[in-house]
Amino acid sequence: MMQNIVPFDHDLLEKLETIASEGIKNAAVGFSGMVGRNIEVGDPRLELIPLLTIPEIVGGLEDDAVGVYLRFEGDMQGQIMMIIPYQKALELTDLLMGVENGTTQHLGSLERSALGELGNLCSSFFLNSIAKMVEASFRPSPPAVMVDMVGAILDIVVATVGGVNEHVLLVHANFMDGPRIVETDFWIIPDMKALDLLLKKKINA
Amino acid sequence: MKSPISLGLGEQAISRNPEDILVAYGLGSCLGISMIDPITRVTGLIHAVLPESTSGLDRKDPATCYKFVDTGIENLLSAMINEGANKNRIVVRMVGGANMLIAPGLTTTFDIGTRNIEKARTTFQRLNIKVAAEEVGGHIGRTVRVYVADSRVTVRVVGEKEHEI
Numbered sequence: 001m002m003q004n005i006v007p008f009d010h011d012l013l014e015k016l017e018t019i020a021s022e023g024i025k026n027a028a029v030g031f032s033g034m035v036g037r038n039i040e041v042g043d044p045r046l047e048l049i050p051l052l053t054i055p056e057i058v059g060g061l062e063d064d065a066v067g068v069y070l071r072f073e074g075d076m077q078g079q080i081m082m083i084i085p086y087q088k089a090l091e092l093t094d095l096l097m098g099v100e101n102g103t104t105q106h107l108g109s110l111e112r113s114a115l116g117e118l119g120n121l122c123s124s125f126f127l128n129s130i131a132k133m134v135e136a137s138f139r140p141s142p143p144a145v146m147v148d149m150v151g152a153i154l155d156i157v158v159a160t161v162g163g164v165n166e167h168v169l170l171v172h173a174n175f176m177d178g179p180r181i182v183e184t185d186f187w188i189i190p191d192m193k194a195l196d197l198l199l200k201k202k203i204n205a
Numbered sequence: 206m207k208s209p210i211s212l213g214l215g216e217q218a219i220s221r222n223p224e225d226i227l228v229a230y231g232l233g234s235c236l237g238i239s240m241i242d243p244i245t246r247v248t249g250l251i252h253a254v255l256p257e258s259t260s261g262l263d264r265k266d267p268a269t270c271y272k273f274v275d276t277g278i279e280n281l282l283s284a285m286i287n288e289g290a291n292k293n294r295i296v297v298r299m300v301g302g303a304n305m306l307i308a309p310g311l312t313t314t315f316d317i318g319t320r321n322i323e324k325a326r327t328t329f330q331r332l333n334i335k336v337a338a339e340e341v342g343g344h345i346g347r348t349v350r351v352y353v354a355d356s357r358v359t360v361r362v363v364g365e366k367e368h369e370i
Binding site: 060061062063064069144146147148149150151152153154155156158159160 | 231254345
């Protein structure tokens with residue numbers, strides 16, 4: 001029920017979509033520079049979803065997945081989780097490393113840190129775009145990368161917001177390298193104070 | 206075979222049907238708490254998210270009480286007694302309560318898993334019920350399955366087969 005979600009209205013969501021779009025595209029530029037190839041990101045889609053429906057979106061709670069998690073502090077606080085099914089994480093690693101599909105069979109420390117850096121870059125660029133619009137500053141924490149069951153990774157998000165902020169912003173983004181596409185989802189969970197700030201500034205996006 | 210009864214976040218299930226398997230998939234910091242009366246075979250499981258109920262919430266509201274370890278345990282116990290379980294026979298097993306986040310500066314503040322485990326232990330102590338077995342803590346996700354037919358409880362972690370506790 002949209003009207004139950006007090007701090008978010010449709011307008012704000014649309015504005016955030018524009019911000020996310022700009023932020024993630026900037027991230028792609030940064031990432032292309034890092035890997036020396038042109039990696040693009042399709043127009044990201046934003047949704048505001050009840051926390052408890054996340055498992056339905058990700059699929060099996062017992063399935064293996066990779067999570068990249070970071071928190072941000074400063075004028076606004078919150079957390080960002082990127083979650084990718086294990087098989088897709090292998091494909092994404094292939095794409096990032098510029099090797100043939102199916103090359104990566106296992107996520108060692110090098111592969112994990114590449115994925116961590118991806119999550120880090122996307123999150124930082126997204127945050128920077130917001131920061132510019134609301135004239136605030138944030139500091140993201142270093143990313144934590146984990147490989148485990150989907151449910152267990154989601155628990156991190158669930159446990160920290162549970163009972164307070166029951167909705168999260170979901171960002172779908174596609175990473176593309178030529179014909180190769182890997183879909184990923186991010187969850188952005190701003191705290192209530194962060195939402196207040198966004199609303200007060202009435203973002204001019 | 207009947208498909209297992211899967212418990213989402215903050216949910217509860219009770220069964221005495223021998224064909225039923227109660228499951229909580231992919232527990233991280235969440236706690237799966239199973240209670241079984243082996244004689245009447247009344248079998249219950251909750252998938253609790255946070256240690257304790259926040260003030261102002263109705264402690265018996267079925268929509269929210271199973272989200273919390275303390276009110277979840279209390280309400281599962283009374284629901285099971287209503288179904289014919291005997292408190293003195295109840296066998297408790299707990300699974301989950303991991304600390305999923307291993308990153309500098311983040312762990313202590315957000316270690317909900319440990320707080321969930323502590324809350325469960327003190328709640329059972331207060332209710333005078335012994336915890337028969339637990340596989341909790343660490344940094345790993347777990348799936349718990351409770352087999353009504355023979356009162357078995359199993360745990361599975363990533364890349365491994367399920368084992369009984």
